[in-house]
Amino acid sequence: MASVHNGQVSLGNYLLERLIQVGVKQTFGVPGDFNMPFLDLVEDHPNIGYVGCCNELNAGYAADGYARVTGKVGVVITTFGVGELSATNAIAGAHSERVQVVHIVGVPSTTLQAHQAVLHHTLGDAKFDAFLHIAQHITASTATLFHAETAAAEIDQCLATMLLKARPCYITIPTDLVNVKISAKPLETPLKPFVEHPSKEATEAFLVSRIAHAFETAKKPVVLIDACSIRFHVLDTVQKLVEKTGVAFFTSPMGKAALSEGHSNFGGVYIGEISLPSVREAFESADFILAIGTMKSDFNSGAFTWRMPGERTVELHSDHCVFQYGRFEGVTFQTILPLLVEAVAPLKESQKIAVNPFPKVLAAPSGPITQEGLWPLVGTFFKENDVIIGETGTSAFGVLETKMPKGAIFGTQILWGSIGWAGGSTLGAAVAAKESTPPRRTILFMGDGSWQLTIQELSTMARYKVKPIIFLLNNDGYTIERFIHGPNRKYNDIQPWKWTKLLDVFGAPEDAYATHQVKTFEELEKLLDDPGFGSADRIQLVEVFIGKMDAPRALKLQAEATARVNA
Amino acid sequence: MASVHNGQVSLGNYLLERLIQVGVKQTFGVPGDFNMPFLDLVEDHPNIGYVGCCNELNAGYAADGYARVTGKVGVVITTFGVGELSATNAIAGAHSERVQVVHIVGVPSTTLQAHQAVLHHTLGDAKFDAFLHIAQHITASTATLFHAETAAAEIDQCLATMLLKARPCYITIPTDLVNVKISAKPLETPLKPFVEHPSKEATEAFLVSRIAHAFETAKKPVVLIDACSIRFHVLDTVQKLVEKTGVAFFTSPMGKAALSEGHSNFGGVYIGEISLPSVREAFESADFILAIGTMKSDFNSGAFTWRMPGERTVELHSDHCVFQYGRFEGVTFQTILPLLVEAVAPLKESQKIAVNPFPKVLAAPSGPITQEGLWPLVGTFFKENDVIIGETGTSAFGVLETKMPKGAIFGTQILWGSIGWAGGSTLGAAVAAKESTPPRRTILFMGDGSWQLTIQELSTMARYKVKPIIFLLNNDGYTIERFIHGPNRKYNDIQPWKWTKLLDVFGAPEDAYATHQVKTFEELEKLLDDPGFGSADRIQLVEVFIGKMDAPRALKLQAEATARVNA
CATH class of the missing domain: 3.40.50.970 (Thiamin diphosphate (ThDP)-binding fold, Pyr/PP domains)
Structure with missing residues (x-):
């Protein structure tokens, strides 16, 4: 790791090394009075870059777009108060859409915070926690670094929670802590993006056998792929499931392009009543639905018109599953899906649904664009x-x-x-x-x-x-x-x-x-x-x-x- | 009132009439799914206008600028979640700088809120109060309208608190309540921008006599005018005090231009050690300082180098005063200042400070601009x-x-x-x-x-x-x-x-x-x-x-x- 020397690393570089470990190559931001010492480290680091944006909202959006394309983590760096609040909407959007964005905020020195100085970029009331409280509503985790001794552990906890939940996190660094040297030892242990629950093994085995049975005995089973399958990186396993069984798969609007739309089993984008008629007909002809990572919002579900009755639907999520109305807490698609690929048999031809995923292409359109x-x-x-x-x-x-x-x-x-x-x-x-x-x-x-x-x-x-x-x-x-x-x-x-x-x-x-x-x-x-x-x-x-x-x-x-x- | 018919007014127009009463002629905003019914009313109202901005942060800033120039109230209208959060920084800035801005947010219908529908523009968690909690940190008061019966009282309370504190407020209107008819009766009673404390009369009289005495017996008294004098509209009285006594007055950076800078008693902008030397010298030669509406922030005070020792300084504020270290809660400059103008005698010539407020103008500068x-x-x-x-x-x-x-x-x-x-x-x-x-x-x-x-x-x-x-x-x-x-x-x-x-x-x-x-x-x-x-x-x-x-x-x-x- 480029910034580690004699087992020591500056606190700012500790954070950067962690970000590099989870796949970050570029960061986005706007300089401000309290984040420039940290930006020095970014600018000087050989393995991470910085894109200076015109404003913080846009920088937040850029971090979101970067994370979506790398499938990893986006980073936005702002300054205390004025900078961070401008990014609020972007962070809330990443939270809502489950995109991993680290919001790093450079904040006043620990001394100024302890003295409750009425600084510029404050609300004038000597309270330094208002912006943290705002961030807590739109992130999975926050770390307000204040003591060098505990900072590494706080950073690790904050980032790990982001990875676990696929939602943003918020980290503040005081100007005087950026260059404080701490042990680089924890960097040798990678962050865990996913918690296994060994105690759930029996439940998992039970659930897998029930799902496999339901799948195999269904007249017409289908798979619906939604956004969380993308965010939690289970698409490879979903692909295996599709290949092994030959089942028709559909996506929601948010799951669009999760798997190749040129695949012969692709049934189209299912949006309930708003779907293309041929897509809706195919999807709703199913008597068993395996729904993976669904997010049942209005625009994703055709104003809540998805037809997925509880008795015929299995929902697999990142932190729970639902089978025939029953909720299985702590049973996740990360563990269930590989087991299911093993357990399930290829479909019989009679079980397969005919698909017709796209609208008829207009023959050589001409004249004004419509x-x-x-x-x-x-x-x-x-x-x-x-x-x-x-x-x-x-x-x-x-x-x-x-x-x-x-x-x-x-x-x-x-x-x-x-x-x-x-x-x-x-x-x-x-x-x-x-x-x-x-x-x-x-x-x-x-x-x-x-x-x-x-x-x-x-x-x-x-x-x-x-x-x-x-x-x-x-x-x-x-x-x-x-x-x-x-x-x-x-x-x-x-x-x-x-x-x-x-x-x-x-x-x-x-x-x-x-x-x-x-x-x-x-x-x-x-x-x-x-x-x-x-x-x-x-x-x-x-x-x-x-x-x-x-x-x-x-x-x-x-x-x-x-x-x-x-x- | 243009929108009142037979003693009834729609809830949306009730709010508009209240805004017109406190001096609003123009509003700023961006349309969105949940604020358009309210924007209909704005567009149709003969006495209030709407300026469509390119984004919500800028609309918030515009409302702030409008309020500063009218000396009254600015209004920004956004939509639920995505729109309102983009304005966060602007609202926080108005809070910090004590500018009266009403943030009106169009939100989903009461039915959708009650059903906790996972709508677009939500965090996907069916909680509709996250954005309210964010707003509470950066406004003086909030009103989340939900019942037509109590809406008028909630609007009045919210706006009155804004006027009292000179800070922003936040009002949400569900789409289905905008056109509900309510009684227009409360509109006949103007909002109160200022609460009098009759119980404080003895304290006030005592304090005024002590200040007047200190002022008259000082060798060199001065007045320092800061932002809250502007925000709370006490400048007319301050002007009378200056005229009657002939005292030299200074402003802080935030109080700049509060009174005419061409006035012969104007001493300059006092910023502690950062002041122009001639200004600092004049101000710091005073042995008694009457400080009106001060905001002691770093950039306003020359990094906290204002020289205003407690034993020689009186601070007058909108909600308290300080005299020789003693704090007088609930005694306000709105009541104190008129009494002080009455009580205080004109200064003797020997008490007056020579002023020299501006830097020497360079003789005909030429060449590249500096x-x-x-x-x-x-x-x-x-x-x-x-x-x-x-x-x-x-x-x-x-x-x-x-x-x-x-x-x-x-x-x-x-x-x-x-x-x-x-x-x-x-x-x-x-x-x-x-x-x-x-x-x-x-x-x-x-x-x-x-x-x-x-x-x-x-x-x-x-x-x-x-x-x-x-x-x-x-x-x-x-x-x-x-x-x-x-x-x-x-x-x-x-x-x-x-x-x-x-x-x-x-x-x-x-x-x-x-x-x-x-x-x-x-x-x-x-x-x-x-x-x-x-x-x-x-x-x-x-x-x-x-x-x-x-x-x-x-x-x-x-x-x-x-x-x-x-x-």
Whole structure:
């Protein structure tokens, strides 16, 4: 470990070494009075990097996007009070969507804290714990380092809980502790991301045999894969289950692209009543459902219309399972799934469901671009291992019905749904995509209303020379909101921008970017067919003009449901 | 009241009528799934407006700026979870700096809340109170409306507490309650911004006589005016005290421009050891200090070097007073000050202190622009009643030594110090400045690093046709941070932007804006002398090129002190 000398390491570097151990290569942040000593260590460390963002919310989003693409951990570094609170929404989103983000906050020295000095960046009341209390509501664990003696143990506990829960954690470092030397010994023991429960062995064996029996005796079993399967890294085992049994698998919106959508057993994205009719029909023909890592939120379940009756459904989760209404606490899919792969027999042909996962592709669409024609068309542009980000709005809903290529990583915020997220997240995703061998392409779909929230991170993309392909859907305002409420309200309008000039203004050199404007399918198709465009050798922004009141099928149905329940 | 019919008013309009009563003419926000029914009411109300911002943090800052300029109340409207949390930093800043901001959050219907539905914009855990708990740490009062019967009383209590404490408040409205009709009767009774304590009359009389005696028998008394005098509207009385007695008055940085800086009794901005030597000398020659509304934070007090010994200082506050170490709880400057004006006699000539409030103006500076020459020069450009905003960084420190014109309103965040604040705040300030009769000019000083955090609100300024004069200090990164730590660190660098092209990209019509670049004093002076420029008839952005390692005198001293205490 680069920063360990004679068995000693500075407290700041201890934290960095732990982060490197869990797969972190890049961090995101904004400097401030109280985090600069820690940033010195990041800047000087040979094995970890730092991406300076334009603001902390965006840096938090970037850490989230980085974690989604690496499948590991994102890191955002902010300063006390002003910096950390700006990232609140990003951290809450990672908490909600179960993304592992470490929020590191540089805070005043232990002396200033002990003296309760009324410093700048405080609430003026000499209380130093208000921001901790805020963080506790949106993280799995917190560590407010104050004593060098216990700091390593606190860091380890905090990070391990993050890994165990797949939720963010929060660590504060006082300026005077950053360079204090502590023992590097604990670094020799890796952090444990998962707790085994040996006492549960009998329960597990019982449950596995019951599930296997139910699976084998079902007329038509299916598997539903959702977000937690991705977050808790059980997809390899799920893949084995699918291969061994030949069972049809579906994903939720949040589980989209968990396994290859080109697989012959892929049944489509199941969203209850909002599903494509052919997908819904196939899924609901099942009499037994193995649901893995489900998150039953409104937008993930078609406004709670998933048809999964308790007597015919098994739910496998990271901390419990449910079988025929019975809850098995502490029995996890990490232990159950490998046992199940062993126990279960291949399906008979009669048990298999015919699948039809995608909408009929329109024959050569032409004329002005429509949502209906757009999404199947961009699907033809995707390549293996692409990172594809869909912003909340028409993009997230539209791309749900686009076929994801093998190895693709799909990022969206179906549960948290914070507009603007994809702008920052794509920065982090693109930084992570560059780390892959070979590098992945990063492709973003985002509406004009949303991009306005976080647009400055386009500048950071240019600064750090990442090369996403950005489809900016210009539909003249908050179209998703127009469908939910107030289609003609002024509050759903935005200021029109000259989008294709932004990269120049944000300092991208002329040969480092390209911009395009497309209004018709012919123009779009020509662009997508251009190998230079597809090579993603520079940052590219495509302004796609599309109708103000045009939306993907799924969004229209979801918006109707949302408007109904709001009333 | 426009929305009252037959003694009834909808709950949403009840809140709007209360806001109008306390002086609100414009609100700021971003639409979201759960606040649109309320935004309908705002959009339809004849007496209150809505400014759609690019994101919620900026909208919060705008509400803060609006409140500072009107001296009344700012309003920010966000949506549940994603929207409200993005505004956290802005609300905390208003709390810290004692600015009255109402944060109105549109939340899911009472039915959905009661059913604990796992909705989008939740943490996925069916708990609907996490965001309330967060808000409680950064507001004076909260009201989570749930029952129409008690809603009016809860709104009144929440707003009255905000007025009493001069801190923000937080109100959530479920979508299904917005249009429920309630009695308009309570609207006939105005909210009370201030609680009188009749039981304290004897204490007050005693204290006033002691203060008056100390004042009259002092060799050299002075008055120090700080932020809470502005926030709690006692300046008229302070002015009377100054006029009647002829006492020299000083302000803190946060109290700057509280009274006219052209007044012959004005002693300057007192910042302890960081003061201009002539100001420090004058202030510290006093043997009696009447300190009104002080906020003893590090940046407001020259890193706690105010020289105000307890035995020679009286502190008057909004909720207590301190006289010779003794604390008088519940005795407020609102009651004490008018009595003191009555009680105190004019000073004798021998009691008066000679004042010398401003630095020597450099004789006709020339060549490249420097911080030392810049601030006195821009002082010559200011006019009566200007609104002047200084962003945290070189701007806030530099403008401290610039003479403010009569009637000027000066806005900065000395205590909270969140970079980016001034971008959003200037939007709100400019909207408020337009409401004045005659309209005020709004002038912003902001560094390039700071503007990158919140730049999209420049677009909103263009959209709503406000016409601030923006001095963008381009010093190639976070100069204030370079002075505190890491002058040559990469983390203090930023991406260079083409600042003068932004207004075009953000959709400002060609005849609605102007941009300028100045590198020398000659260029700047020519611009400042141009009556067209000074007329502020369009939005104007002046890119001022200035040295990367150049800073105002006060900032250099403050940064040294900050670096020292961080270590």
